[in-house]
Amino acid sequence: MRQELAGGLLIVRASGADAVKAALTGAQSAPERIQLLLGCPVPQAAAFSFGDCSLQTQPGGVVLLTVPEARLTIGFAELRPLMFQPVEVAPALRSVFAGAVAQLLAAGHALDPHGLAHHLLGLAELVLRSALRSELDRSDAAEARRREAVAYMRAHLADPTLSAERIADALFISRRRLYQLFDDGQGVSERIRVMRIEKAKALLADPAKAARGIAEISRDCGFTNATHFSRSFRKLVGETPREFRERAR
Template sequence: MSGPRRVPTALEKRFASLSRALGKPAEPEAAEGTQGTEAEVASGYLVVRASGASATRQAIDATRAAKAGAKPGAREPDMVQLAMRASLPKYLPADGIALQFPECALRAHPGGGGQGGVVLLAVAAHKLSISFAELRPLLFQPVPVDRPLQTLFAASVSHLLVVAESLDPHGIKPYLLGLAELVLRSALRTELDRADAIATRRRAAVEYIKQHLSDPSLTAERIAEALFISRRRLYQLFDDGDGVSGRIRQLRIDRARELLSDPAHAVRGVGEISRQCGFANAAHFSRTFRKVVGETPREYRDRVLKR
């Protein structure tokens, strides 16, 4: 019976040197001079996508269907690819290194000066305990990754590259699958928490706007101060539509439509309703209402109340 396989002395020295280097923060790597995937991955972010052009199109179609509330028609892709920047061994070949196994693959491209390289980890979708539907919040967009997870990922990949030649390839595959599982689960949890926090903040902002609709001086700055956030952060909460001012305008129009369609307010003039909804004057109210609704406030009231 043979003894345990000994790691070559040269690899032991590399491993020790790498372990010391990984204790230091990686220098930021500029995107200039990179191509393809390397240019798409920013430091501190994870990019998750379906592997292969056809699978990517299927995933995009499924994402659009999910946003529209429709049942996704695209099938699960064969592979899911993770791309992240990481500190890599300086002695890697200029064109990178690749480890290929059934149902998973690892490619590493060193960055300028051997730091801040890009790692591409592809795994079979059916090997993950997370369904592809659950991964959709991560797809096709840079996902912020906490520093501890960045460090763990970089250390795991770099150490593996150092000693890969001395390891059993059948043992490397479950190691890479487990690493992908860990990164995806951690990133998904962080992203869902962030999305939930954004939704909570947005609801709070909308509620504040509704409570102060009658105030024509309502501004983004006042809303941000009330929520104890910066104006920049407030704008980020409403970057999926017409922005903060657009949301205020829409909520005022919605409120005006409620008042105009209520028989109990039929005797109230358009000017009074415009003031209650926060418009500076009746003329501005009429122009805005017609632009959004397609008819003047009086026309809208007459039509609705005659039903």
């Protein structure tokens, strides 16, 4: 965990009996506490408890901040985009957080514990809200790029040379970034194949295209080989293109 967070990443976790129960049963109840693990420079290892909040620092630059979920003004359901996964934190936010932690380590013994608990709660709110906003912005940007990629695929389905490399070049992104946009178990090549079969189904079921042969429709959908088209169609639809057309009529 320490090595994973060294680059300034944040991991938000749930803790307490309810969190364990939710993990075992899949329940959606809110946990007792929210834990924030953030990689940032810290001057020393320490552990403090202030009321119902706690702060721990580890050598190597890992800070664990624990706060009660019920006292946060942001609901547990809203935090789901951040939960249990490394999230990149902006350098400015890391700097503010690291500075606040360093000050607490230096002067916490001389400050009121009740006031410090409120301070830690506010610090947790700052980190969570800032990270959540950045994560949602990244998700919105990724979804927009994903829609662009799908639109490009749809416009070029008839081109048998359509590939991940061509789509990435058209969108001015790397192939790695393109694959990340479609990291949903289907992938880019499979998505193209499914979209081609869906287009073929629409053409086969269209009475206006009844005079067009199966081979012509396969070419219209980007398949250079009618046999390969029929095999792919049957694998996905469960029947041959001819059987589908007859049933659609």
